[in-house]
Amino acid sequence: MSNKGITPRSEEYSQWFLDIIDRAELAENSPVRGSMVIKPYGYAIWENIQKELDRRIKEKGAKNAYFPLFIPKSFLSKEADHVKGFAKECAIVTHYRLRETADGKGVEVDPEAKLEEELIVRPTSETIMYDTFSRWIKSWRDLPLKINQWANIVRWEKRTRPFLRTAEFLWQEGHTVHETHEESLKEVMEALNMYKDFASEVLALETLIGKKSNSEKFAGALDTYGVEAMMQDGKSLQFGTSHDLGQNFAKVFNIQFTDREGKLKYPWQTSWGVSTRMMGALVMSHSDDKGLIVPPKIAPIKVVIVPIYKDDNKEKVLKYSRGIYNQLIKDVDNVEFDDREFLSPGYKFNEWEKKGVPVRIEIGPKDMEAGQVVIVRRDTSEKSNIYVSEVNENVQKLLEDIQENLLSRSKDLLISNTYSVSDYKEFKDVISSKKGFVHAHWCGDPECEEKIKEETKATTRCQTEEGKKNTSKCIYCEKPGEEWVFGISY
Amino acid sequence: MSNKGITPRSEEYSQWFLDIIDRAELAENSPVRGSMVIKPYGYAIWENIQKELDRRIKEKGAKNAYFPLFIPKSFLSKEADHVKGFAKECAIVTHYRLRETADGKGVEVDPEAKLEEELIVRPTSETIMYDTFSRWIKSWRDLPLKINQWANIVRWEKRTRPFLRTAEFLWQEGHTVHETHEESLKEVMEALNMYKDFASEVLALETLIGKKSNSEKFAGALDTYGVEAMMQDGKSLQFGTSHDLGQNFAKVFNIQFTDREGKLKYPWQTSWGVSTRMMGALVMSHSDDKGLIVPPKIAPIKVVIVPIYKDDNKEKVLKYSRGIYNQLIKDVDNVEFDDREFLSPGYKFNEWEKKGVPVRIEIGPKDMEAGQVVIVRRDTSEKSNIYVSEVNENVQKLLEDIQENLLSRSKDLLISNTYSVSDYKEFKDVISSKKGFVHAHWCGDPECEEKIKEETKATTRCQTEEGKKNTSKCIYCEKPGEEWVFGISY
Numbered sequence: 001m002s003n004k005g006i007t008p009r010s011e012e013y014s015q016w017f018l019d020i021i022d023r024a025e026l027a028e029n030s031p032v033r034g035s036m037v038i039k040p041y042g043y044a045i046w047e048n049i050q051k052e053l054d055r056r057i058k059e060k061g062a063k064n065a066y067f068p069l070f071i072p073k074s075f076l077s078k079e080a081d082h083v084k085g086f087a088k089e090c091a092i093v094t095h096y097r098l099r100e101t102a103d104g105k106g107v108e109v110d111p112e113a114k115l116e117e118e119l120i121v122r123p124t125s126e127t128i129m130y131d132t133f134s135r136w137i138k139s140w141r142d143l144p145l146k147i148n149q150w151a152n153i154v155r156w157e158k159r160t161r162p163f164l165r166t167a168e169f170l171w172q173e174g175h176t177v178h179e180t181h182e183e184s185l186k187e188v189m190e191a192l193n194m195y196k197d198f199a200s201e202v203l204a205l206e207t208l209i210g211k212k213s214n215s216e217k218f219a220g221a222l223d224t225y226g227v228e229a230m231m232q233d234g235k236s237l238q239f240g241t242s243h244d245l246g247q248n249f250a251k252v253f254n255i256q257f258t259d260r261e262g263k264l265k266y267p268w269q270t271s272w273g274v275s276t277r278m279m280g281a282l283v284m285s286h287s288d289d290k291g292l293i294v295p296p297k298i299a300p301i302k303v304v305i306v307p308i309y310k311d312d313n314k315e316k317v318l319k320y321s322r323g324i325y326n327q328l329i330k331d332v333d334n335v336e337f338d339d340r341e342f343l344s345p346g347y348k349f350n351e352w353e354k355k356g357v358p359v360r361i362e363i364g365p366k367d368m369e370a371g372q373v374v375i376v377r378r379d380t381s382e383k384s385n386i387y388v389s390e391v392n393e394n395v396q397k398l399l400e401d402i403q404e405n406l407l408s409r410s411k412d413l414l415i416s417n418t419y420s421v422s423d424y425k426e427f428k429d430v431i432s433s434k435k436g437f438v439h440a441h442w443c444g445d446p447e448c449e450e451k452i453k454e455e456t457k458a459t460t461r462c463q464t465e466e467g468k469k470n471t472s473k474c475i476y477c478e479k480p481g482e483e484w485v486f487g488i489s490y
Numbered sequence: 491m492s493n494k495g496i497t498p499r500s501e502e503y504s505q506w507f508l509d510i511i512d513r514a515e516l517a518e519n520s521p522v523r524g525s526m527v528i529k530p531y532g533y534a535i536w537e538n539i540q541k542e543l544d545r546r547i548k549e550k551g552a553k554n555a556y557f558p559l560f561i562p563k564s565f566l567s568k569e570a571d572h573v574k575g576f577a578k579e580c581a582i583v584t585h586y587r588l589r590e591t592a593d594g595k596g597v598e599v600d601p602e603a604k605l606e607e608e609l610i611v612r613p614t615s616e617t618i619m620y621d622t623f624s625r626w627i628k629s630w631r632d633l634p635l636k637i638n639q640w641a642n643i644v645r646w647e648k649r650t651r652p653f654l655r656t657a658e659f660l661w662q663e664g665h666t667v668h669e670t671h672e673e674s675l676k677e678v679m680e681a682l683n684m685y686k687d688f689a690s691e692v693l694a695l696e697t698l699i700g701k702k703s704n705s706e707k708f709a710g711a712l713d714t715y716g717v718e719a720m721m722q723d724g725k726s727l728q729f730g731t732s733h734d735l736g737q738n739f740a741k742v743f744n745i746q747f748t749d750r751e752g753k754l755k756y757p758w759q760t761s762w763g764v765s766t767r768m769m770g771a772l773v774m775s776h777s778d779d780k781g782l783i784v785p786p787k788i789a790p791i792k793v794v795i796v797p798i799y800k801d802d803n804k805e806k807v808l809k810y811s812r813g814i815y816n817q818l819i820k821d822v823d824n825v826e827f828d829d830r831e832f833l834s835p836g837y838k839f840n841e842w843e844k845k846g847v848p849v850r851i852e853i854g855p856k857d858m859e860a861g862q863v864v865i866v867r868r869d870t871s872e873k874s875n876i877y878v879s880e881v882n883e884n885v886q887k888l889l890e891d892i893q894e895n896l897l898s899r900s901k902d903l904l905i906s907n908t909y910s911v912s913d914y915k916e917f918k919d920v921i922s923s924k925k926g927f928v929h930a931h932w933c934g935d936p937e938c939e940e941k942i943k944e945e946t947k948a949t950t951r952c953q954t955e956e957g958k959k960n961t962s963k964c965i966y967c968e969k970p971g972e973e974w975v976f977g978i979s980y
Contacts, residue, residue, distance in 0.1 A: 030622065031565070032609065035558035037622055040637070043555045063530035064537065068522040069611075069642055069658050070581070073588070075521070077597050087588035087597050091560070093611065094584045094599065096646040098563070098577035107567050107577050109584065109608055118599055119522065121559075121583065121611070132520065132527055141832070147530070152559055152642065156586040168559050342631070 006354070008289045013233045018162070020283050023354045024292040027162050027279075034160035034167030041355060042279065044300035046170070049278060050150065052202050052298070053172065056194055062146035062174050067128050069152075070119035075127040078252040082126065085219020089156040091121040091167075121154040126220065126245070126271060129175050130253040137177060139258045143267060144187070145177040153275070163280030164237070164490055171275035177267045179259065181246070184268035188225060188242045191272035195227045195240040203278065204295040204406035205229050205285055206414045207239055208437065208485060210462030215446050218271075222246035227274075228461045228487070230414045231284040234435030236461050236487035239281050242272035280490075285413075286406050292356030293378050295406050296399040302334040303395055304352045308345045308364035321363045324373060324391060328361075331392045332399070353378065358402045359395055379405050424475045427486070431458045435488050439467070441481040443474035452476055458486045496844070498779045503723045508652070510773050513844045514782040517652050517769075524650040524657030528766070531845060534790035536660070536769060540640065542692050542788070543662065543764070546684055552636035552664055557618050559642075560609035565617040568742040572616065575709020579646040581611040581657075611644040616710065616735070616761060619665050620743040627667060629748045633757060634677070635667040643765070653770035654727070654980055661765035667757045669749065671736070674758035678715060678734045681762035685717045685730040693768065694785040694896035695719050695775055696904045697729055698927065698975060700952030705936050708761075712736035718951045718977070720904045721774040724925030726951050726977035729771050732762035770980075775903075776869075776896050782846030783868055785896050786889040792824040793885055794842045798835045798854035811853045814863060814881060818851075821882045822889070843868065848892045849885055869895050914965045917976070921948045925978050929957070931971040933964035942966055948976045 006023055007015040021027055026042030038046065054064075070093060077083045097113030100106075122128065129147065137145060154168050174191060178184040192209050199205040208228045217224035221243040229239045249255070250266040259265045286293040296302050305325050309317035318339060325337045336357075338348050345362070352360055362374040372385045375394060379402050386394045417436030421427045427440050442448060442460065452475075453459050467483035474481035496513055497505040511517055516532030528536065544554075560583060567573045587603030590596075612618065619637065627635060644658050653659075664681060668674040682699050689695040698718045707714035711733040719729045739745070740756040749755045776783040786792050795815050799807035808829060815827045826847075828838050835852070842850055852864040862875045865884060869892050876884045907926030911917045917930050932938060932950065942965075943949050957973035964971035 028622075030558045030618070031562060032558040032560045032618070035560060037558070038556040040553035040555045044553070046556075047554065063534070065530045065533045066528040066536075066660065068520045068525035068527070069644065070522045070525060072521060073597065076588075083588075083597055087590075090586065090588060091583045091609070092585040092588065092599055093581045095582040096580065098566075098573075098580060098582065098610075100577075107563065107573055109582055119581070120588075128520070128522070132518075154559065170556065 006289060006291060009232065014161075016287075016289070017280075017284055020287045020292050020354075021162050024283075024356060026283070026292070029162070032167075034157060036162050036166050036168075038170075038276070041300065045282070045294060045298055046276060046279060048298035048300065049202070050172075053198055053274070054150070056198060057148050057172065057174060060146070060190060060194060061144075062148040062176070065147050065149060066151070067125055067132065067149060069122055071122050071125075071128045073118045073120060075131060076120050078127060079220045079249055081248075082220035086123045086155075090123050091154045091156060093119040093121065122151070123153060123155045124271075124273075125149060125151070125173055126175070126249055127253070130249045130255060130269070133175075133177060134253050134255045137255055137257050137267065140179055140260050143177055143179050143257060144183065146174070146187075147176070148172060148174045161280075163276055163283065166276075169276045171273050173271060173273040176270045177250075177255065178269070179257070179265075179267060181268045184270050185244060187270045188223075188244045188272070191242040191270065192225045192227060192240075195242070195272075195274055199227065199229065199239060200407060202295070202297050203282055203285075204297075204403055204410060205239070205281060206407065206410040208414070208462065208464065210464040210467065210485065212241070212462055213444075213446075213449060213460040213484070215449055216460060218243045220245065220248055222248065226462050228437075228485070229281050229285065230410075230417060230437060230487075231281070231490070232413065233284075234417050234488070235490055236437065237277075237281050237284065237490045238461075239278060240272070240274035243270060245269040245271060285410055287356065291354030293406065294356040294358060296358045296403045299356075299358055300334060301336045301352075301355070301357045302399060303328065303332060303359040303361060304336045304338055304348075304357045305361045305363065306338050306345055306348045306352070308362060310365075313365045317363060317365055317368055320368045324361070324363065324388060327388070328392055328395060332395055359398055361391070361395075377402055379409075421475070422472070427452075427458075427475050428456055431456045431486070431488065437461065438486045439483055440475045440486055441470075441472040442484045442486075443477055443479040443481040445474075445477065445479075448474055448476040452486070457488050459489055461485045461487045461489065496779060496781060499722065504651075506777075506779070507770075507774055510777045510782050510844075511652050514773075514846060516773070516782070519652070522657075524647060526652050526656050526658075528660075531790065532769065535772070535784060535788055536766060538788040538790065539692070539768060540662075543688055544640070546688060547638050547662065547664060550636070550680060550684060551634075552638040552666070555637050555639060556641070557615050557622065557639060559612055561612050561615075561618045563608045563610060565621060566610050568617060569710045569739055571738075572710035576613045576645075580613050581644045581646060583609040583611065612641070613643060613645045614761075614763075615639060615641070615663055616665070616739055617743070620739045620745060620759070623665075623667060624743050624745045627745055627747050627757065630669050630750050633667055633669050633747060634673065636664070636677075637666070638662060638664045651770075653766055653773065656766075659766045661763050663761060663763040666760045667740075667745065668759070669747070669755075669757060671758045674760050675734060677760045678713075678732045678762070681732040681760065682715045682717060682730075685732070685762075685764055689717065689719065689729060690897060692785070692787050693772055694787075694893055694900060695729070695771060696897065696900040698904070698952065698954065700954040700957065700975065702731075702952055703934075703936075703939060703950040703974070705939055706950060708733045710735065710738055712738065716952050718927075718975070719771050719775065720900075720907060720927060720977075721771070721980065722903065723774075724907050724978070725980055726927065727767075727771050727774065727980045728951075729768060730762070730764035733760060735759040735761060775900055777846065781844030783896065784846040784848060786848045786893045789846075789848055790824060791826045791842075791845070791847045792889060793818065793822060793849040793851060794826045794828055794838075794847045795851045795853065796828050796835055796838045796842070798852060800855075803855045807853060807855055807858055810858045814851070814853065814878060817878070818882055818885060822885055849888055851881070851885075867892055869899075911965070912962070917942075917948075917965050918946055921946045921976070921978065927951065928976045929973055930965045930976055931960075931962040932974045933967055933969040933971040935964075935967065935969075938964055938966040942976070947978050949979055951975045951977045951979065
């Protein structure tokens with residue numbers, strides 16, 4: 001564990017975020033620009049996220065599969081908007097062999113091993129998958145087709161930050177094909193709601209869902225819908241997206257099916273995904289100045305037991321503590337017994353606080369004599385003395401309470417930092433002083449959107465269902481507009 | 491499902507293998523040379539393999555983590571043998587941006603976006619991991635360090651075959667660091683035995699374990715140990731490997747620790763892995779001319795129920811069959827109820843046979859009247875009429891029997907195709923007529939090994955513990971030698 005402290009949020013929010021990732025041992029920078037190493041503790045949280053999300057994706061009827069990492073350059077170019085969006089930030093494989101340098105001291109690219117067609121490391125898999133789908137789909141009986149892939153993705157981002165924006169990241173991408181637009185739109189919304197429910201029920205994150213503006217949509221989609229979360233500094237973080245691809249890709253990859261009337265038609269497609277970016281949202285939402293706080297439902301360690309002893313009572317305290325451990329694991333999983341030597345209880349408390357373990361049980365000689373233990377909850381730091389016979393029930397209840405409390409904090413944050421404004425002056429005041437989600441009217445013209453961004457750094461985050469119905473004057477040009485949610489995004 | 495037949499093994503073994511992969515819908519070729527698409531049914535088997543192996547890896551004390559896909563060229567070059575082994579077959583990223591072509595019709599590599607140092611798509615992760623380990627390890631208290639990674643790997647193989655040898659494949663790689671060579675050697679053997687047990691207990695595959703010869707060992711290792719399986723044509727397939735890396739990598743990546751006496755030392759390392767190649771072993775070991783046979787323990791569908799009806803009894807048969815389905819799922823997981831319309835029972839039987847579902851239950855009107863069902867086991871095609879009340883017990887027993895029978899067949903194959911020879915003439919006779927595992931003596935000189943390979947195609951597969959003690963004349967040069975297992979490898 002790092003002994004270094006954590007920069008307080010109030011002092012420098014972005015350094016606080018980096019400190020949490022470091023001190024909680026979630027990830028670290030690697031020697032490869034923009035790529036990170038996800039450390040065991042961080043990866044264990046990711047595995048718990050994956051497991052629960054994978055279950056929900058399968059419940060929706062999607063099946064997992066695996067497609068190539070490399071995409072032929074010509075595939076990426078087929079959909080005009082798609083290539084514009086992804087050509088600028090991709091890793092390109094041009095050669096397939098190294099050779100010894102003339103001085104024999106190193107290796108260099110062998111110019112004779114040049115690929116005829118360059119390969120792009122997947123920035124997303126629409127093109128490589130849909131080429132294959134065109135061979136899988138013949139008739140309406142093959143539809144809907146629902147495929148999901150867990151994979152690594154590379155986008156050559158200029159500025160990177162661990163979890164939030166990295167050159168390589170891990171994600172899940174769902175790709176579905178349908179007979180009608182009505183059906184594919186239903187899928188888009190189902191995926192979106194799956195992410196929203198997952199955020200709320202598992203990650204204890206309140207989010208907002210809605211349609212993205214044209215400038216913010218996925219390159220190649222008709223429409224993109226997003227799940228937006230709010231961080232503690234009031235900024236918004238795009239947590240996941242779900243795309244209505246229309247027939248754009250079907251047409252360029254020639255996916256066709258014979259419909260129920262025997263006619264040849266292009267199907268309607270969707271894609272949707274969330275990534276290790278969720279880990280960034282998790283850190284920024286639930287942590288405090290003492291470190292990370294992990295929601296119990298995805299905690300690799302839910303409870304840690306720290307025995308406190310001196311040489312003369314060591315054996316007794318350890319025996320008593322181990323008894324409680326054995327009792328607790330009958331009802332609670334992921335309990336850790338921290339009997340490491342050479343480390344003081346204080347050091348251990350500090351370490352587990354930084355790592356955000358939801359519940360800590362401290363057991364010293366006095367607790368032992370009283371037939372009790374001390375239970376500390378990570379979210380509120382509240383301490384209670386609990387009798388041994390009540391430990392299991394108390395811990396189970398506490399884990400539920402913590403999960404609920406984190407969600408309720410997240411809800412409060414979102415609600416208390418959401419504003420409605422009616423003119424541009426008010427908009428600028430709120431955005432500059434409070435950030436948050438600002439409901440305001442916009443005419444839909446990308447020029448107004450761009451100006452607002454230039455002048456205030458705020459972008460359209462999404463338009464909710466209700467927003468669409470709520471019309472009024474555009475805050476920028478005063479032409480008729482619909483209500484959108486603006487914010488400063490990560 | 492493909493309606494095409496399957497080439498019999500006796501006619502053309504290698505085409506039979508490709509046919510099984512196609513007809514069972516495990517995988518297919520992709521437009522990217524040497525990369526395959528793992529289809530949902532194939533991937534579901536892989537997920538079951540992963541799940542069970544991951545459990546065993548964690549039980550051994552390793553923790554999962556994730557390291558970058560890209561390796562800086564200079565890292566790969568640090569260990570002299572390592573770079574020789576992997577430089578010849580790697581994918582090299584040289585640029586990070588595409589631009590529009592002058593005619594505006596396509597995209598091309600932007601020459602201005604050239605990387606200062608090329609990045610290699612990982613052919614294995616020793617170098618990128620150990621650079622990081624050098625920062626994680628300070629003292630003997632940080633040891634042993636046991637990290638495992640599930641990842642995609644790229645090796646630019648010239649000749650590829652689905653699952654057996656593909657440019658991109660999926661694998662697990664374990665990497666451990668220890669205080670002493672004794673301890674790291676113990677780890678090497680533990681990993682090796684974990685793979686052997688997994689093969690036997692889960693995949694129903696009998697294997698042989700032992701040390702590889704110098705020419706067959708991992709580039710950069712002191713010694714490599716392998717798990718060798720025998721396919722139905724008598725050829726051997728390297729199923730997994732475990733490497734004693736000694737201090738080779740520790741020295742070049744400067745991993746040092748303060749030992750218990752306060753001295754600075756280089757630690758001892760191991761790495762070990764198995765890949766989607768296992769899927770190839772599975773197909774080649776258990777399938778027959780009718781299709782794949784999946785061992786029950788990893789079967790995505792363990793039992794399929796196929797109702798047989800005509801228009802006038804459809805409702806009754808479906809209701810009866812669904813009742814049996816509901817009864818069966820109380821005790822057995824992964825049961826599929828195949829009530830698809832438009833497909834004949836015969837077509838369905840054929841499809842599930844090709845896909846290797848261990849148990850099929852057929853239910854027609856006559857079975858319904860008799861209060862029975864017909865149960866067919868995939869491995870022997872044996873049919874039984876079973877009363878409804880006995881279905882659950884019978885199916886559970888049958889799944890165990892099939893798992894055992896597959897392993898016992900695999901054992902029989904390995905035993906009956908293992909030979910001992912004492913001279914080169916006999917060796918050549920056996921290898922050319924029977925393939926199999928041939929125990930023979932070899933002096934250890936790479937020149938003899940190379941000559942034997944040139945003249946017979948046979949390579950040393952491994953040396954078992956007993957082989958080392960069993961000395962006699964080298965079959966090629968007649969100098970003193972130890973016993974090795976030879977075979978024709980995939």
